[in-house]
Amino acid sequence: MCRGFCYLCRVVEYSQKSEMTSSRK
Known part of the structure; x- marks a missing residue:
């Protein structure tokens, strides 16, 4: 989840x- 969020943010x-x-x- 955190990884996906970071990716989305980027x-x-x-x-x-x-x-x-x-x-x-």
């Missing part, structure tokens, strides 16, 4: 970063 963070970069670009 995915969400990555998605947000990617979105921010895309929006900025």
Whole structure:
């Protein structure tokens, strides 16, 4: 569970970063 949560958190963070970069670009 913790592992899945950590993975999900990372995915969400990555998605947000990617979105921010895309929006900025």
